[in-house]
Amino acid sequence: xxxxxxxxxxxxxxxxxxxxxxxxxxxxxxxxxxxxxxxxxxxxxxxxxxxxxxxxxxxxxxxxxxxxxxxxxxxxxxxxxxxxxxxxxxxxxxxxxxxxxxxxxxxxxxxxxxxxxxxxxxxxxxxxxxxxxxxxxxxxxxxxxxxxxxxxxxxxxxxxxxxxxxxxxxxxxxxxxxxxxxxxxxxxxxxxxxxxxxxxxxxxxxxxxxxxxxxxxxxxxxxxxxxxxxxxxxxxxxxxxxxxxxxxxxxxxxxxxxxxxxxxxxxxxxxxxxxxxxxxxxxxxxxxxxxxxxxxxxxxxxxxxxxxxxxxxxxxxxxxxxxxxxxxxxxxxxxxxxxxxxxxxxxxxxxxxxxxxxxxxxxxxxxxxxxxxxxxxxxxxxxxxxxxxxxxxxxxxxxxxxxxxxxxxxxxxxxxxxxxxxxxxxxxxxxxxxxxxxxxxxxxxxxxxxxxxxxxxxxxxxxxxxxxxxxxxxxxxxxxxxxxxxxxxxxxxxxxxxxxxxxxxx
Amino acid sequence: xxxxxxxxxxxxxxxxxxxxxxxxxxxxxxxxxxxxxxxxxxxxxxxxxxxxxxxxxxxxxxxxxxxxxxxxxxxxxxxxxxxxxxxxxxxxxxxxxxxxxxxxxxxxxxxxxxxxxxxxxxxxxxxxxxxxxxxxxxxxxxxxxxxxxxxxxxx
Numbered sequence: 001x002x003x004x005x006x007x008x009x010x011x012x013x014x015x016x017x018x019x020x021x022x023x024x025x026x027x028x029x030x031x032x033x034x035x036x037x038x039x040x041x042x043x044x045x046x047x048x049x050x051x052x053x054x055x056x057x058x059x060x061x062x063x064x065x066x067x068x069x070x071x072x073x074x075x076x077x078x079x080x081x082x083x084x085x086x087x088x089x090x091x092x093x094x095x096x097x098x099x100x101x102x103x104x105x106x107x108x109x110x111x112x113x114x115x116x117x118x119x120x121x122x123x124x125x126x127x128x129x130x131x132x133x134x135x136x137x138x139x140x141x142x143x144x145x146x147x148x149x150x151x152x153x154x155x156x157x158x159x160x161x162x163x164x165x166x167x168x169x170x171x172x173x174x175x176x177x178x179x180x181x182x183x184x185x186x187x188x189x190x191x192x193x194x195x196x197x198x199x200x201x202x203x204x205x206x207x208x209x210x211x212x213x214x215x216x217x218x219x220x221x222x223x224x225x226x227x228x229x230x231x232x233x234x235x236x237x238x239x240x241x242x243x244x245x246x247x248x249x250x251x252x253x254x255x256x257x258x259x260x261x262x263x264x265x266x267x268x269x270x271x272x273x274x275x276x277x278x279x280x281x282x283x284x285x286x287x288x289x290x291x292x293x294x295x296x297x298x299x300x301x302x303x304x305x306x307x308x309x310x311x312x313x314x315x316x317x318x319x320x321x322x323x324x325x326x327x328x329x330x331x332x333x334x335x336x337x338x339x340x341x342x343x344x345x346x347x348x349x350x351x352x353x354x355x356x357x358x359x360x361x362x363x364x365x366x367x368x369x370x371x372x373x374x375x376x377x378x379x380x381x382x383x384x385x386x387x388x389x390x391x392x393x394x395x396x397x398x399x400x401x402x403x404x405x406x407x408x409x410x411x412x413x414x415x416x417x418x419x420x421x422x423x424x425x426x427x428x429x430x431x432x433x434x435x436x437x438x439x440x441x442x443x444x445x446x447x448x449x450x451x452x453x454x455x456x457x458x459x460x461x462x463x464x465x466x467x468x469x470x471x472x473x474x475x476x477x478x479x480x481x482x483x484x485x486x487x488x489x490x491x492x493x494x495x496x497x498x499x500x501x502x503x504x505x506x
Numbered sequence: 507x508x509x510x511x512x513x514x515x516x517x518x519x520x521x522x523x524x525x526x527x528x529x530x531x532x533x534x535x536x537x538x539x540x541x542x543x544x545x546x547x548x549x550x551x552x553x554x555x556x557x558x559x560x561x562x563x564x565x566x567x568x569x570x571x572x573x574x575x576x577x578x579x580x581x582x583x584x585x586x587x588x589x590x591x592x593x594x595x596x597x598x599x600x601x602x603x604x605x606x607x608x609x610x611x612x613x614x615x616x617x618x619x620x621x622x623x624x625x626x627x628x629x630x631x632x633x634x635x636x637x638x639x640x641x642x643x644x645x646x647x648x649x650x651x652x653x654x655x656x657x658x659x660x661x
Contacts, residue, residue: 165516167568171523171561178530178554185537185547192537192547193530216592223588224624390623391634394616397592398638401599401615402608402646405654411600418596425584430519448550460543 003129006353010361013058013354022059023362026066027369033067034074035381036392042435043218044071045332046210047396050403057340058354062362064336068329069366072312073117073374076305077381080109089272089308092280096293096300103296107239107378112250112298113305114240114374118367120258120306124313125363127262132349132356135321138470139346142322144454145464149474151447154324156478158271159436166485169436172427176440177447179204186449199412206335207407208416209441210328211400213434216421219393221428240375246298253283253299257306264307265314271327275311276304313363320344320356324443328435331442339407520566524559531555591622607657608647612639 013019029051033044048067052060079090080097093113100109142150159173160166182193183203194200242250257279264275283299284290293300315326323345325331337344342352349356374381404413424434458464466472531552540546595618603611616638620631647654 165565165568167561167565168516168519171558171565174554174558174561175523175526178526178551178558181534181551181554187545188538188547190537190547192551193533216596219592220584220589223592223622224585225588388625390620390626390630393592393623394595394620394631394634395638397595397619398612398616398642401596402612402642402654405603406646409653411604414596414600414603418593418600421596422593425589426522430515430522432519451550452545455542456544458543460541 002133006357007129007361009353010357010359011365013358014062014361014365019059019062019358019362020365022055022063023066023365024369026063026068027070027366027373028066030067030070030072031074031370031373031377031381032070032384034071035077035384036074036387041068041071041075041329042210042214042332043396044074045329046207046214047399047403049207049332049336050406052336053339053406057337057342057352058358060336060340061333061355061359064333065359065362066366066369068333069121069363069370072309073114073370074381076113076117077110077378078385080113080301081106081382081385089276089312091273092276092304093301095280096295096297099294099296100298100301105296108242108246108298109301110374110378111240111242112246112254112302114371115242115247116250116254116257116302116306117309118371119254120261120308120310121313121363121367123258124262124265124310125360127265127314128317128360132317132321132360135317136346136349139322142346142470143468144450144457145468145471146474147322147324148447148450148454149465149471149478150322151324151443151450153474153478153481154318154326155436155439155443155447156481158327158439160481160485164431164433168432172432172434173436173440176437177444178440179209179437180441180444181448186445187452197412199410202408204441205404205407205410205413205416206332206438206441208404208413209420210332210438211404212417212420213424213427213437215396215400216417217424217428219397220421220425222389223393240378250298250302253303254306256282256286257303258310260303261307261310261312262314265311265317271315272308272311275307279303279307316359320348320359321346323348323446325439328438331438335442514569516569517566520562520564520569523562523565525562527555527557527559527562529555530558585622587624588622592619595619595622603654605658608654609639609643609656612642 014023029048030044033047034041045064045067049064052063055063075090076093076097079094081101083094083098083101097109097113100106155173155177156170159169159171180203182200183191184201185192191201260279260282261272261275264278280300280303283297283303284293287293287297287299312329315330319325319330319334321344323334323343325334334344337355342348342355400417401414404417405411407413427434454464455462464471465475532555534548534551534555537548537551538546539548539552542549595615598618599611599615601611602614613635617631617635620626620634621628643656647656
């Protein structure tokens with residue numbers, strides 16, 4: 001019953017006219033920006049972050065939640081209609097979504113995606129409602145060693161399982177942590193790595209880093225290189241309603257995808273991208289005719305989209321209850337709350353119930369808005385896809401500059417953005433992934449504070465991390481994660497070797 | 507287009523991490539380290555630098571040992587005109603925003619960076635810059651009331 005009363009309180013907050021308005025604006029703008037080619041969820045949130053500075057915390061969180069949903073769905077539109085994965089978690093959607101567009105079924109694909117994401121997000125929200133309180137109860141018992149071990153697990157998982165080489169992912173996490181040490185030391189007040197620049201005393205600005213890495217470096221890479229693909233798809237509002245047979249065909253894939261997303265959401269290591277791949281391969285295995293996949297199978301669109309949305313929803317639990325974000329988007333949301341002077345953590349539910357339950361209820365409101373809004377607006381989104389890049393990137397640069405400048409009223413930060421843009425370009429060239437850098441930067445102060453406090457309390461004895469049961473559990477999971485990576489590699493190598501030796505013999 | 511370097515990409519990636527880590531550890535060790543039970547400000551940065559350098563060595567070693575053929579690079583050298591215009595536009599924004607105010611800075615940023623696209627014309631870039639500047643000022647200065655000076659009038 002408490003879950004229900006909490007939820008109804010949340011709806012009271014989320015449906016207050018002004019809050020509802022910000023939620024609506026968030027979904028609208030997020031959807032608009034997310035549709036634009038080359039703009040992922042991260043870029044959308046970081047560019048629109050400054051809009052929240054003038055708002056009160058509740059409205060700011062609702063706006064960001066809306067932007068997040070809108071951008072995510074916008075990314076799906078982009079991948080289905082243009083075959084461009086704007087966000088890695090939509091990469092799988094392209095495989096069958098684009099063939100559907102070529103077959104003239106773009107409307108159906110978009111329609112079932114809306115339904116699947118709404119269903120999956122609703123399930124995720126229910127899970128959040130049921131389990132947040134339990135997580136908070138455990139988290140209230142956390143001391144410094146537990147916090148450190150939990151964050152270590154989050155960082156390792158974020159690094160090893162992002163995309164590409166796990167070693168390089170962890171290296172990027174460490175780079176993020178090192179960037180986080182820039183500025184004033186929390187205990188002694190000593191400046192570190194500031195090189196005489198007073199502006200670096202407060203540390204590196206997350207918005208500057210995010211927009212440099214995800215905005216500027218992307219434009220540097222794409223300018224004059226991105227081919228404009230004109231989508232031939234014509235989608236009208238009534239095309240969105242799927243046929244009954246399509247609905248029947250996509251119902252179980254949707255349920256399975258949601259389940260995969262929820263289960264993987266609870267594993268700290270598995271983010272939306274991986275969960276979408278898992279659910280795609282499950283559908284392919286279960287299908288009567290697997291050869292349909294890759295040629296516009298509706299299951300291949302529905303199931304991954306459902307699992308992504310469910311997974312992301314579950315990711316909100318550690319972010320809001322422990323203050324430990326599981327991925328880069330959550331890190332940005334967390335930092336937006338920190339700017340507002342609100343520290344997510346076990347106390348948040350008690351001290352700011354309006355934010356906590358309001359956000360959860362607004363997820364639902366946002367999803368309903370998304371469904372309703374996309375019926376009349378889908379034609380507009382399709383037109384937006386055709387905006388030429390030569391107009392897009394200068395405009396985006398303007399928003400980036402004004403956004404970073406307004407964060408701290410500091411032009412130095414705009415310079416920082418440029419610096420990280422160029423650095424990011426070099427890192428792209430060496431095939432590094434950026435998402436772990438953001439996670440490292442956001443978590444560093446907490447990691448260092450808790451590590452130093454734990455060491456102070458245990459008189460420098462590292463065993464404190466394995467003597468305490470909850471902390472030992474996290475450390476055990478870390479070890480499993482690393483061993484799993486190593487043995488996974490060795491195993492796939494051993495399987496490959498015979499093939500590799502046969503080739504030169506022929 | 508060919509990559510501007512030979513050999514395996516991850517060897518360079520690893521070397522870069524070694525350099526970064528060593529640099530961080532060197533600077534970090536200049537701050538008081540303290541001891542494990544009572545760490546100074548230098549302890550965590552120095553350790554992180556050493557860890558990063560170690561990871562860099564591992565990345566390079568794995569690449570050297572691996573017999574897997576290098577995946578084809580999906581990137582090319584940056585477009586010279588495009589990237590110079592983007593960087594130039596950002597520099598112009600910072601300088602002009604400081605001395606002349608938001609309006610001229612925005613115009614310069616959009617105009618210069620737009621000229622980086624080979625299909626863009628002078629007129630098109632100027633028009634885009636005017637539209638973006640006007641809309642931007644409308645939204646940020648009037649609607650959201652961000653306290654930026656639009657124009658700075660002093661010698």
